[in-house]
Amino acid sequence: MKKPNNYMFLALAILSCNRPRVIPAAALLPVKNYPHSEVIVHKDTYFGTVVEDPYQWLENNSSEETQAWISTQNTVTDKYLTYIPYRDAIKKRLQSAWNYEKYSVPFKVGEYTYFMKNKGLENQWVLYRKKDEKGTEQVFLDPNTFSKEGTTSITEFEFSEDGSLMAYQISENGSDWNKIAVMRVSDKSIVGDTLVDSKFTTLAWKGNEGFFYSTYSRSQNGKSLTEKTTQHQLRYHRLNTPQSSDILILGGSLMPRNYILGKVVGQGRYLIATLANSGYGNELLLKDLNEHDSKFVTVVGNLKDNHEVIDILDGKIYIRTDLNAPKGKLVIADISKPIPSQWRDVIPQSEEVLQVSFAGGKFFANYLKDAVTNIKQYNLNGKFEHEIKLPDIGSVATFGVNSKLEDKFLYYYFTSYIHPGSIYKYEISTGQSKLSNASTLKFEPKDYESKQVFYQSKDGTKVPMIITYKKNIKLDGTNPTLLHGYGGFNISVTPSFDIKNIILLEQGGVLAVANLRGGGEYGSAWHVAGTKMQKQNTFDDFIAAAEYLIKKKYTSSKRLAIVGESNGGLLIGAVMTQRPDLFKVAFPGVGVLDMLRFNKFTGGEGWTFDYGSPQQSKAMFQYLHNYSPYHALKQGVAYPATLVTTADHDDRVVPSHSFKFLARMQKVQKGPNPVLIRVTRNEGHGAGKSTANSIEEQADRWAFMFHNMGLSYKDYK
Known part of the structure; x- marks a missing residue:
């Protein structure tokens, strides 16, 4: 294109650069033909009830048939997204916003201060160090050099007692199966062999001799992403010895627990072992490392409450506990008598x-x-x-x-x-x-408002929700709104800035986050109220949040999207099948969507405190079967426009949940709302997700959401 030679034209061009360029919406694109998902007759029987599972073949993630199905589905999804005129503009805006320096909290070890940093668009955060606050930053460990695709991340690191050694754990392709290496701090040389197959672990040093870590035994030559993991092992690795000689400290078949973690406290003297079978409730064991062949002492011997040793000082043990204190308290006891009957309150409930x-x-x-x-x-x-x-x-x-x-x-x-x-x-x-x-992000908090409201759920329970939006928006029911929820595993969802949401807020949209029962926001009672046969409370809380947003005219059902991942993916699958009329767009991400088979794979057995088990009783089976998103889909129902997201190497919530749900939904969907899946290759449940892929996925979500709401896009450059 020729340069403008007219001064008036040039002035207009300069002025236009200071205003957002509006990219109009395109006509909604119907998906006329979905990829074929073969129906293979398969039936399972639970307490006399026969349940059909025609897409169970998709549980074989590595088969040629499943891989071909993934490729075909991704092709259809990408074709649909490419049709949206502002998809690339959203991606470029996200890249621009994302590109600023981000730091973690610094900490001091020896003569150095360490911190994590991302210069802007690096795929993984890098570990740096410097000698004092004004010293020169030095790269200490850069995981971006570990893989060409940028999908290898540092998931854990721990320095030895004197700071001369650092054990660090890496995840490849987002897998929960990790590797552990040890680095000499002085020259960054690797000490001994790299350990393999650590999983759900802490790293706890015993002096400078070695460290404790956790693992499971693997079968099928370590190639299966779906194998069950139920007998955690706490092991001790002595430096410069083969992993095959590592000592089993606790767990395995002799003491079967789903999760066992080690922690060294008391200035390196005591090993604390935390043992659990689910996401809530743990035993506490204590071992004196200074005494040769000392035995473990049981501090707490049941799995009913949560307990955490904060530290051991001057012969006193300090424990944060839920025992007789559902919202938590800090207690103290003599190390010689650490049992609950000897506890005294330091910070009461x-x-x-x-x-x-x-x-x-x-x-x-x-x-x-x-x-x-x-x-x-x-x-x-x-x-x-x-x-x-x-x-x-x-x-x-x-x-x-x-x-x-x-x-x-x-x-x-x-x-x-x-x-x-x-x-x-x-x-x-x-x-x-x-x-x-x-x-250093170019974002003005003063231009936005974030306020907390309380609304009533179906049974009258008061539930908090934080609503965020640009100041002075009109409450006329037309604002594009994204409602997020989780509601599980005693996890509290607290306010946190996410650069992804800048797109929604700039467009005059509304972000709403509801704190649902099943989470930990109000203690163990709030958690338990969203578990097992009370799980429907979680879904009712979320549905009530949506109804509140519509009633108060923040949005309408035609402009309301919902999102959740993992346990939150279950939430989205459940509410969109129970109230398909309430939402325009749904994003179930890496979700638990088949509630009759979730405990057949990886660590699913450890989720039964929250979900119950379909094998537990006839009543529990019927309850799970009733709300299980995969089974709740009905022929001829108009479900929201849906973009399912998962990854082919997810070995926590196996992707077959998403595959089966998507296949059935494409078959039964009524009307023009699209039902698509986006399967990321060579990534897992979320750990180590590269910046590039995070931007790609989120740009696709915003484009899908705005397009299905019939909206244009203001391109901020």
Whole structure:
């Protein structure tokens, strides 16, 4: 194109660059023919009830038939998304917004301060170090050099007692099966062999000799992504010895538990083992590493409540527990008699859910009030000293990493739905915080509002929700809105900035996050109220959130999209099959969607505290069968426009859940709303997802959502 030679034209061109370019919506594109999903007769019987499962063949993820099915489905999905005129513009805007430096909370080991950093669009975060606050940053470990595709990530690292060695764990292609290597800090040389097949593990050093880690035995030559994992093993690896000689400390067939984790406390003297069979409730065992051939002492011998050893100091053990305190408390006992009958309160239970950190000889009580953070400082006797003044209503996502008894200050990371994460330095003696590292993202929180509301669920329960949007939007029912939920496994969903949502907010859309029963926002009772035969409460809470948004005219059913991943993917699958009229667009991501077979694969057996088991009883089977998204799909129902997302190497929630749900939904769907799946290759449940693929996937979601709502897109350059 020729350069403009008319001054007026040039001026108009310059002015137009300062305004968003509106890309109009295209006519909705119907999908006339979905790829063929073969129906193969298969029937299972549960307590006398025959259940058909015609797509069970898709559970064989590695078969030629399944791989061909994935390729064909991806081709149809990509063709559909390519038709959307602003798909590329959204991707470019996300790339532009994403491209800023991001830091983690720093921590000191030996003479160095370490921190994670991403320069902007790097696929994985890099571990850096420097000698003092004003020192020169040095790359210490860069996982981006580990793989060409950028899908190898650092999932865990731990320094030895004197800081001379670092054990680090990596995930390849997002797998939960990891590898562990040990690096000499002085010259970055690798010490000994790389361990394989660690899974769901901590790294806990015994001096500088070796470390404890967790694993499962593998079958089928370690090639299966679906094999069950039920007998966790806590092992000890001595440096410069083969992995085959690693010592079994706990677990395996002699002490079968689904999860066993190790932690070394008391300045390296004591090994704490946490044993569990599900996402809630654990045993605590203690072993004195200074005594040769010492036996484990049982601190808590049942699986009914959650317990965590914070530290052991001067012969006293400090434990955060739910025992007789469903919202949590901190207790103390003599190390010689650590059992519950000898516990004494240090920080009693209060009205808010309590988590505890220890740093600089102080306890920091992180209280969760209606899903929002409030932190108070106490001495070792439980005397209140300071309340940390946070910059706004939000969350402290990381607090006092790797802190030590002698520390005079610590760092924490503050964020909210409209505040990009910033790092603060906190002086323990004065209780004063100072901004240490502000976000450089070009985003103005003052232009947006994030407020908390409370609404009533179906049974009258009051449920909190935080709604975020650009100031001065009109509440006329036309705003594109994304409603997010999770509601499971005692996990609290707290305010956190996500760069992905900048697209929605810039377009004048609404982001709503509901804190559903099944989560941990109000303690163990709130969690239990969304489990097993009370799981419908979670779905009712979410449906009520959608109805509230419509009633208050934030949006309408024609402009409402819903999203959730993993257990949240189950949530989306359940509510869209129960109330298909309520939502325009649905994004079930890496979801648990077949509730009759979830415990057949990988770690699914460990989810039965929340879900129950289809083999448990006839009543439990019937309850699960009734809401199971895969089984709840009915012929001739108009379901929302749906884009299912999963990954072919997901070895936590196996992708067959998504495959089977999608195949059946394509068969029964009535009307023009598309039913598509986006299967990412060589990635897993989420760990190590590359920046490039995160941007691609989110751009596709926004394009799919706006297009199916019949909206144009304002392109901000």
